[in-house]
Amino acid sequence: MSTSDRLIESTRELLWERGYVGTSPKAILERAGAGQGSMYHHFKGKPDLALAAIRRTAEEMRATAAGVLDGPGTPYERIEAYLRRERDVLRGCPVGRLTMDPDVIANDELRAPVDETLDWLRERLAVIVEEGKEQGQFAAGLDGESIAATIVATVQGGYVLARASGSPAAFDAGVRGLLSLLAPRQSTRAL
Amino acid sequence: MSTSDRLIESTRELLWERGYVGTSPKAILERAGAGQGSMYHHFKGKPDLALAAIRRTAEEMRATAAGVLDGPGTPYERIEAYLRRERDVLRGCPVGRLTMDPDVIANDELRAPVDETLDWLRERLAVIVEEGKEQGQFAAGLDGESIAATIVATVQGGYVLARASGSPAAFDAGVRGLLSLLAPRQSTRAL
DNA sequence: GTCTATACATCGATAGAC
DNA sequence: GTCTATCGATGTATAGAC
Numbered sequence: 001m002s003t004s005d006r007l008i009e010s011t012r013e014l015l016w017e018r019g020y021v022g023t024s025p026k027a028i029l030e031r032a033g034a035g036q037g038s039m040y041h042h043f044k045g046k047p048d049l050a051l052a053a054i055r056r057t058a059e060e061m062r063a064t065a066a067g068v069l070d071g072p073g074t075p076y077e078r079i080e081a082y083l084r085r086e087r088d089v090l091r092g093c094p095v096g097r098l099t100m101d102p103d104v105i106a107n108d109e110l111r112a113p114v115d116e117t118l119d120w121l122r123e124r125l126a127v128i129v130e131e132g133k134e135q136g137q138f139a140a141g142l143d144g145e146s147i148a149a150t151i152v153a154t155v156q157g158g159y160v161l162a163r164a165s166g167s168p169a170a171f172d173a174g175v176r177g178l179l180s181l182l183a184p185r186q187s188t189r190a191l
Numbered sequence: 192m193s194t195s196d197r198l199i200e201s202t203r204e205l206l207w208e209r210g211y212v213g214t215s216p217k218a219i220l221e222r223a224g225a226g227q228g229s230m231y232h233h234f235k236g237k238p239d240l241a242l243a244a245i246r247r248t249a250e251e252m253r254a255t256a257a258g259v260l261d262g263p264g265t266p267y268e269r270i271e272a273y274l275r276r277e278r279d280v281l282r283g284c285p286v287g288r289l290t291m292d293p294d295v296i297a298n299d300e301l302r303a304p305v306d307e308t309l310d311w312l313r314e315r316l317a318v319i320v321e322e323g324k325e326q327g328q329f330a331a332g333l334d335g336e337s338i339a340a341t342i343v344a345t346v347q348g349g350y351v352l353a354r355a356s357g358s359p360a361a362f363d364a365g366v367r368g369l370l371s372l373l374a375p376r377q378s379t380r381a382l
Numbered sequence: 383g384t385c386t387a388t389a390c391a392t393c394g395a396t397a398g399a400c
Numbered sequence: 401g402t403c404t405a406t407c408g409a410t411g412t413a414t415a416g417a418c
Binding site: 215 | 392393394395396
């Protein structure tokens with residue numbers, strides 16, 4: 001792995017753990033095993049390096065979600081697979097957490113990958129919900145885009161609840177509740 | 192307002208805007224119009240002042256939520272009132288945002304008010320959902336605690352979506368989706 | 383490309399005058 | 401109680417040697 005790559009990877013880890021405001025160049029360099037010079041040679045500064053890290057994290061998240069959402073199964077099953085997919089719940093979402101970072105939100109360039117990723121996810125889920133409606137799996141009255149927003153919000157908020165309580169249980173409960181509300185009509189299934 | 196109060200209020204504002212890591216004593220003092228000496232006279236240090244601020248914010252949030260949840264109306268209507276209550280969506284939740292703060296999560300004393308508030312909210316909502324089940328407004332198969340977690344998560348995650356996109360629209364969409372899923376059986380209502 | 387040295391501001395806290 | 405002065409450490413960035 002190149003020095004530039006190690007810098008980006010270290011930054012990704014630290015952004016996830018401590019956010020943008022809580023991540024210093026010094027900490028990045030220590031973790032990457034590099035000196036000041038390397039960082040300022042490859043990147044213009046902290047925001048530039050963070051942008052590279054955020055873009056990579058966003059892309060990775062998109063690929064992971066696509067892997068599940070484009071998989072086999074009925075619309076409900078694919079949504080369930082997305083919601084139940086294994087997660088390091090207490091670490092939170094490496095993309096969503098950035099929305100609580102004032103310096104990220106204030107910088108359109110840093111915010112863009114975050115926005116685009118969550119937006120992509122919502123649109124992808126909205127299509128799946130619409131498919132489920134066509135197949136009669138979901139009630140015709142549901143709005144795909146709204147349900148998609150609810151699904152993504154439940155996940156993002158589930159991280160908040162889990163981190164507050166120090167346990168993944170609340171995340172799982174939120175997912176369970178959402179799935180029980182989404183469950184295909186008239187089949188009472190074990191959730 | 193006493194100096195101590197002004198310090199707490201300034202801290203509350205800054206914690207909301209910038210989080211714990213992003214809030215410096217200096218910024219607090221400037222906003223409060225006080226000097227270093229005042230702060231360290233009234234509080235042991237930054238964590239101590241933050242604790243006072245977080246406790247006050249948590250209490251205020253609880254009171255606000257209770258005002259809606261204990262109000263009039265059917266269980267569904269009270270949940271709807273809670274979800275649709277006016278919010279400064281783009282500012283996010285002053286309590287929930289703290290869960291993304293590594294120094295808050297690492298400190299049990301600072302985390303406690305956050306945990307207790309969200310936990311209280313979930314329990315309160317769980318009772319309301321159970322009431323709705325008894326009254327036949329919600330399907331008997333629903334689990335109060337899970338649905339409560341979904342409701343709180345949708346709100347917390349709604350803030351994430353809104354802040355990512357720079358618009359409250361996604362928050363509203365998530366709420367709309369959740370309400371459409373919760374809507375009392377067989378009455379198709381305008382949502 | 384990478385390193386060390388240096389710069390200057392800010393961080394969180396303490397000391398001590400008033 | 402509040403103020404200013406000061407402290408050592410860290411934050412972000414630049415300079416310049418190798």
